[in-house]
Amino acid sequence: MPRPAPNAAPAARPTTAPSTTASTARSTSSPSRPTTTPQSPSPKQQRAQEQAARDRATLDKFPEIKQTAKGVSPIVDRVARDHAIDSAKRGTNGNATVTSQDRGPKHPLHSPAHDRGAVDVTTPKDMPGNAAKISKETGRGYLTIHEQPKAGPKGQDVQTYYKDGKQVGQANVPPRATKEHIHVQPDFNSRLHNATAPPPVGEQKQPKNTP
Numbered sequence: 412m413p414r415p416a417p418n419a420a421p422a423a424r425p426t427t428a429p430s431t432t433a434s435t436a437r438s439t440s441s442p443s444r445p446t447t448t449p450q451s452p453s454p455k456q457q458r459a460q461e462q463a464a465r466d467r468a469t470l471d472k473f474p475e476i477k478q479t480a481k482g483v484s485p486i487v488d489r490v491a492r493d494h495a496i497d498s499a500k501r502g503t504n505g506n507a508t509v510t511s512q513d514r515g516p517k518h519p520l521h522s523p524a525h526d527r528g529a530v531d532v533t534t535p536k537d538m539p540g541n542a543a544k545i546s547k548e549t550g551r552g553y554l555t556i557h558e559q560p561k562a563g564p565k566g567q568d569v570q571t572y573y574k575d576g577k578q579v580g581q582a583n584v585p586p587r588a589t590k591e592h593i594h595v596q597p598d599f600n601s602r603l604h605n606a607t608a609p610p611p612v613g614e615q616k617q618p619k620n621t622p
Contacts, residue, residue, distance in 0.1 A: 459602075459605060460605075460611070462602065462605070463606055463608075463610075464610070466605070466606035470607075477607075480603065480606065480607050481607045483603070484600075484603050484604055484606075484607040484608075487600045487603060487604075488527045488528045488597075488600060488604060489528070490528075491527065491528035491597035491599070491600050492528035492529070492530060492597075494549065494553075494597070495528060495529065495530045495549060495595040495596070495597060496509055496530055496532075497548075498545055498549040498550075498553075498595065499530070499532045499545050499593070499595055502541065502544035502546075502547065502548040503534050503541050503544065503545065506534050506535060506541075507532040507533070507534050507541070507545070507593075508532060508533050508534070509530055509531070509532050510531045511525070511592075524594075524596040526604070526608070527596075527600055527601060527604040528596070528597045528600065529595060529596035529597065530594075530595050531593065531594050532592065532593050532595065533590075533591070533592050533593065534593070538557050538591060538592075538593055539557050541593060542555050542556070542571070542573050542593045543555075543573050543576055543577070543578065545593060546573035546574055546575060546576055547575060547576030549595060551574075551575065551599075552597060552598055552599030552600075553574070553596065553597050553599070554573075554574060554595075554596050555572070555573040555574070555593060555595050555596075556570050556571065556572055556593070556594040556595075556596070557570070557571040557573070557594075558570050558588045558592055558593070558594055559588070559591050560587075560588040560589065560590060560591065561586055563583035564583060566586055567583040567584060567585060567586060568583070568585070568586050568588050569581065569582075569583055569584075570582050570583075570584055
């Protein structure tokens with residue numbers, strides 16, 4: 412959110428209430444560039460990060476296996492992405508359009524799921540029904556999400572989750588999506604991907620003589 416210039420002198424008799432100023436500042440922001448304020452990881456994400464740290468520490472003890480894993484992981488990610496795209500096209504009789512694939516670390520909407528092979532697709536109509544069909548095509552090891560931007564209370568996004576052709580949950584989440592779409596993500600490769608990816612900034616590396 413834009414902030415007042417630090418050297419701006421306060422007016423003796425303000426004509427605009429602070430709340431109005433904040434509202435005006437929000438209204439000038441572009442709707443296509445949602446705020447991406449860093450958030451604390453969820454318990455599930457925290458567990459995945461801790462598991463990845465343990466896996467990296469183990470691989471460090473076996474350099475040859477580590478090198479092989481690092482070579483295999485990108486191949487698995489590419490295969491996972493190709494399967495997600497093929498499943499989206501089969502599940503919609505060719506009516507799915509891929510709108511997003513890779514999102515590098517510098518992308519404003521960087522996504523770890525996209526790093527390991529997730530894709531976003533759109534269909535001309537009935538996205539909830541198509542999300543279920545796509546999830547049936549992907550089979551086990553994938554999660555398909557129908558994302559509706561700002562469709563929930565207080566402008567939250569609504570995400571509906573599908574696995575094996577069935578809805579398995581729904582949640583209101585902070586706004587992030589730029590338009591309605593179907594997100595198809597592989598989960599079966601997450602542990603290998605996380606273990607071979609560069610560690611997060613600030614993660615302490617264990618000494619080599621650690622038993």
